[in-house]
Amino acid sequence: MELSTISKTRTAFNDWLNKEAALQSNLLFESFSSEKVIPKDVLPRKLKGDAYAISCYRDETRWSFLDRVCERISKEGSRFLEDPADRDAIEWTNRLKAIRRDVHKAHAFVRFKKTTEEGKEIFIAWHRPQHLTTDLFIRLFCRRFPTMHWMILTADECAHFENGKVQFSKAYEGQSLEIEDHWEENWRTYYSSIYNPARLMVQAMKKEMPQWHWQTMPESSLIPNLIRQSQNKIHTMAQKSQRSASPYIPTFCQSIEKIQESLPQCEGCSLHAHCRVTPGKGNSKASLLFVGEQPGDEEEKRGEPFIGPAGQLLRKTWEEVGGNWNDLYVTNALKHFKYELRGKMRLHKRPGSDEVAACRPWLQKELELISPKVILCLGSTAALSVSGRLWPVERYRGTWLPSAGQSRILLTYHPAALLRAPDQKKQEYERDFKNDLKLALSVA
Ligand code: SF4
Numbered sequence: 001m002e003l004s005t006i007s008k009t010r011t012a013f014n015d016w017l018n019k020e021a022a023l024q025s026n027l028l029f030e031s032f033s034s035e036k037v038i039p040k041d042v043l044p045r046k047l048k049g050d051a052y053a054i055s056c057y058r059d060e061t062r063w064s065f066l067d068r069v070c071e072r073i074s075k076e077g078s079r080f081l082e083d084p085a086d087r088d089a090i091e092w093t094n095r096l097k098a099i100r101r102d103v104h105k106a107h108a109f110v111r112f113k114k115t116t117e118e119g120k121e122i123f124i125a126w127h128r129p130q131h132l133t134t135d136l137f138i139r140l141f142c143r144r145f146p147t148m149h150w151m152i153l154t155a156d157e158c159a160h161f162e163n164g165k166v167q168f169s170k171a172y173e174g175q176s177l178e179i180e181d182h183w184e185e186n187w188r189t190y191y192s193s194i195y196n197p198a199r200l201m202v203q204a205m206k207k208e209m210p211q212w213h214w215q216t217m218p219e220s221s222l223i224p225n226l227i228r229q230s231q232n233k234i235h236t237m238a239q240k241s242q243r244s245a246s247p248y249i250p251t252f253c254q255s256i257e258k259i260q261e262s263l264p265q266c267e268g269c270s271l272h273a274h275c276r277v278t279p280g281k282g283n284s285k286a287s288l289l290f291v292g293e294q295p296g297d298e299e300e301k302r303g304e305p306f307i308g309p310a311g312q313l314l315r316k317t318w319e320e321v322g323g324n325w326n327d328l329y330v331t332n333a334l335k336h337f338k339y340e341l342r343g344k345m346r347l348h349k350r351p352g353s354d355e356v357a358a359c360r361p362w363l364q365k366e367l368e369l370i371s372p373k374v375i376l377c378l379g380s381t382a383a384l385s386v387s388g389r390l391w392p393v394e395r396y397r398g399t400w401l402p403s404a405g406q407s408r409i410l411l412t413y414h415p416a417a418l419l420r421a422p423d424q425k426k427q428e429y430e431r432d433f434k435n436d437l438k439l440a441l442s443v444a
Contacts, residue, residue: 003167007135008157013055016040016063032063042074047081053099054092056132065091102130106137109213110152123150126172126216132156134168142166243269243354245361256284256329256369259362263335269358271336271351275300280331280366288327288444289372289407290314291363291382293414294334297346305330310416314378317415317430321438329370333385334359348416351381360385367407374444375407376436379414393417398436408443412436 004011012030015022020037022029043051051069055062069088072080081089112123123145129137138152138159149162153172160167245268250258260279266272278295281304290306298308306314315325333356339346363385367375377383383391387401391411401409413433421429 003160003169005165005167007159007168009056009132009135010052013052016055016066030063032067034064034067036067038067038070039074040070042070044073044078047073047078050092050096053136054095056099056136057095058131062095065095099131099133099136102133103137105129105210105213106133107140109216110137110141111216112150120149123148124153125151126153126174126176128212128216129154129156130212134159138166243358245269245359249361249365253365254369256280256366259365259369263362266335266362268361269336269355271334271338271355274339275337276303277335278303278305278332278337279335280329281305282329282331283327284329284370286327286329286370287373288323288329288376288440289367289370289374290328290330290376290378291386292330292332292378293381294332294348294351295337296348296416297337297339300337305332310414310419313418314415317434317437321434321441323437323441329366329372331363331366333363333381335362353384356381356385360388367405371405372407372444374440375403375409376440377401377409377411379417380411382414383409383411398432398439410436410440410443412440 006014008029015029016032017040019032019035019040023035023037051066054066065088069081069092072088080086081092083089106127106129110125110127112125114121114123116122134152134154134157138161141150141152142161145161146164151161152159153174155171155173158169158172160169245266248262248266248268250262253259253262263277263279266277278299282289292306292310295305296308296310299305299311305311318325318328334351336359337346338349338351338355340349341347367386375386377386377391380391380393383393383396383401386409387403391401393411393413396411397413399411401411403409413429413436415433418426418429418433
């Protein structure tokens with residue numbers, strides 16, 4: 001196989017730059033549109049790279065276009081290339097964009113297959129660039145795989161990289177690359193795992209991954225099937241993401257008792273299947289309402305919120321600051337307990353934002369019916385469910401959150417956070433928690 005140290009496109013560009021000498025020596029690599037010699041030394045250095053890229057544009061007019069631009073530069077300077085209304089400037093920019101896009105696609109779509117030759121590992125890829133960009137896109141691979149032996153075959157020329165040096169040979173004429181390689185299976189597995197049917201837009205996908213390149217990419221064989229399966233998957237995902245408690249709230253729900261009565265029928269999210277519901281409890285005319293995250297193990301067993309260890313700490317602190325538990329209404333963002341089993345133990349599991357969103361209509365109904373003066377959010381899940389957005393506790397604890405209604409919203413720690421707090425932080429947490437309860441009590 002005959003190898004050259006310089007690519008076909010670079011040789012052609014050099015011939016065009018030194019057309020006069022090339023014509024005289026009769027060693028022109030490529031035929032140019034005219035034999036007229038345009039002074040190429042007028043090309044400013046900063047434009048030489050772009051001119052080379054444009055010479056890689058797969059089009060018969062590329063040399064005459066470059067000649068025309070050089071002729072204009074020699075007469076008027078290169079400023080016209082910055083004029084957005086100039087036809088040559090527009091074409092210059094468009095051709096450059098097309099080349100950059102082609103190089104980008106090569107970086108994304110070149111797929112190497114591993115094989116061995118005389119006992120040595122060699123990685124071979126077959127790629128179909130739309131323009132004559134082999135010499136341009138291989139530069140990234142040279143930098144990225146400097147110690148490997150690899151080849152990229154294209155229908156224009158082939159690049160061979162070994163011992164840190166790249167060389168070129170003539171075009172590859174095959175229509176496929178028959179090398180068995182387990183990497184292909186990895187590509188397919190990877191592609192099907194990242195494939196998101198909900199984001200499938202066939203036109204957009206074809207634009208991003210043009211069909212032109214499918215022939216050289218192992219994962220493309222999966223695409224037609226994945227598209228066919230998408231509709232079913234989208235339907236299931238949509239059903240999952242649209243789960244909500246709303247259909248289970250009676251149309252004329254005018255009392256807290258009605259909520260308590262209706263809650264056991266709720267199937268607004270999957271949590272209903274694993275345990276019993278724990279409704280809110282307390283004074284339905286309360287001026288102060290506490291919202292926690294979800295019932296715990298103890299609460300679920302007895303069907304009452306805030307009676308487990310964290311609830312007892314809350315009750316004790318509340319009494320210490322002068323509050324009366326019977327004046328309150330207490331509830332949770334989620335009315336079912338989310339847990340994971342560890343042996344026979346049910347361990348608390350943080351709810352997902354989809355579950356918080358699904359259960360939110362119940363809490364909103366409670367807030368609407370009670371309309372308290374102050375809502376005390378115990379932790380960020382409570383604040384998310386009350387206000388519809390995330391408020392990190394470390395940052396917003398002790399502050400009044402914006403409220404769309406009449407009630408004022410205060411954020412503090414969940415009492416479980418105090419139980420879990422490291423020893424050196426415990427006192428500080430307890431002091432802040434107490435201050436927040438005092439503040440809530442004073443305003444309510
Ligand atoms: S957690 Fe809320 S939305 Fe989910 S089933 Fe229970 S009550 Fe319904």
